[in-house]
Amino acid sequence: MKTEELKNLFKEFGKQIKFEHDLKKKNWFNIGGKSKVFYKANDLKELVKFLKILDNKKKIFILGAGSNILVTDNLYDGVVIKLGKSFNNISLLGDDKIIAGSGVLDKTLSDFARDNNISGFEFLSCIPGTIGGGIKMNAGCFGKEFKDILLSVQAIDKSGNIKTIPSKDIYFEYRDNDLPDDLIFLSASFKGNKDKYDNINSEIIKLKTEKEKNQPTKIKTSGSTFKNPISQTEKKVWQLIKESVPLDISFGDAYISEKHCNFFINKGNAKFEDMKNLIDFVEKKFGKRLELV
Ligand SMILES: Cc1cc2nc3c(=O)[nH]c(=O)nc-3n(C[C@H](O)[C@H](O)[C@H](O)COP(=O)(O)OP(=O)(O)OC[C@H]3O[C@@H](n4cnc5c(N)ncnc54)[C@H](O)[C@@H]3O)c2cc1C
Incomplete structure (x- = not known):
């Protein structure tokens, strides 16, 4: 065309x-x-x-x-x-269920759940993406992932056919799922548990404080660059990077974050090639052990 x-x-x-x-x-x-x-x-x-x-x-x-x-x-x-x-609508589906458009920010869903006394969505307050991106990535933190609260996904394929897929029919793994690549997620329904506003709010504050302590905020980044090994006995990626890569390495304005070395940052005017070179440089140190998120 x-x-x-x-x-x-x-x-x-x-x-x-x-x-x-x-x-x-x-x-x-x-x-x-x-x-x-x-x-x-x-x-x-x-x-x-x-x-x-x-x-x-x-x-x-x-x-x-x-x-x-x-x-x-x-x-x-x-x-x-x-x-x-x-695609930014959000509403209650009964006592402990929520339906949200895929353009809704994760933080908005977390706040909405708290304001309606539903727990289970607190971890979403720490992820800066949308519902659509969260389903695609099975995003998560602090031991919780999208799959843990998801009931179903409404999606459209690139020919314009709409379908609803129950969560039980989707195979989720760490930052991934087996849904076809040609799906556009439209909305999703979720289930949590009834709880008190104060309990939920203090959990949100706790998680956000923890996140801000260990990860850089308000900078140009895309979060963690490499997936952690699945095995709990293996070291975390940030530990592997810290041990084997000179942390002051840079390509143009592409740097490794001083606060969390699995976060790569654009300190100014980094180009695609700069960030790609930094990723390749780190990746080479580990061979196939690291996978891009
Ligand atoms: C500071 C920072 C902290 C982060 N912390 C975390 C964390 O703790 N845990 C974590 O898991 N991630 C984290 N991330 C990564 C990121 O926020 C998540 O992966 C998030 O889910 C991506 O959502 P998004 O809307 O930004 O997607 P995008 O980055 O815009 O897209 C990501 C992928 O999703 C696809 N996609 C987006 N919307 C749709 C849709 N409607 N239908 C179909 N496909 C779609 C895109 O095509 C692309 O393939 C962090 C990122 C940053 C910058």
Whole structure:
């Protein structure tokens, strides 16, 4: 599909469509080039129409909060889709269940659960992503992951077919799942337990304090770079990095965080190549023992 064809096809989506759109400000690393097409979906009906017109002829990338991606400096020759406001709804489903759009921030879901006296969502206050990104990554911390609270996921495939997938049919593993790559998550339902506001709130404060003590905040990063070994007896990745890599190594403005050496940071104007070189440098020290998150 040529750019001219895309321009004609997408006339009806008006300002929802942008061409050669900058992705640098749309990810936590603050790195990267442009996307040939950037589409912000107003609502589900419009998204279905868009996907049907696209007809699987272009590569698609779904962007959440951009807290776990490293974007190349080259033009992304495809369509980046961002889910708009109508994917940010959140509501109660009975006493201890919640349904949330996939654009909802993890922190918003955690706060909503607390405000409705539902526990189990406290760990989400420490993860800066969206529900969509959290399902994709099976994000987690402090011993809890998305899979522990998830009941079902509503998703659409890239041909525009909508389906609901119960959590029991999904095989989740550490920061991964076996769902097909072509799914766009629309919303998800979750279950927690009834508890007192004060208990939940103090747990949130405890986790956030712990996180801030050990991990850098308010910086350009994408969180942990490498997955920890599954085995509890093996060392954590930050320990392995600390033991084997000169921690003051840098490529351009790409550095290893002084506070947590599995967090790589952009101290200013790092390019994709700088961050990639840093990742490759560390990866080489460990061979196949490290895997990118
Ligand atoms: C400071 C910091 C701390 C972090 N701490 C943690 C932590 O404690 N635990 C942890 O697990 N992670 C952590 N992360 C990483 C990150 O926040 C999580 O992986 C988060 O779940 C990513 O969500 P996102 O919305 O930002 O996704 P993005 O980074 O935008 O995308 C990540 C992946 O999800 C896909 N995706 C996003 N939305 C959808 C959708 N609706 N449908 C289909 N696919 C989608 C994208 O295509 C991409 O493949 C941290 C990151 C930072 C910057």
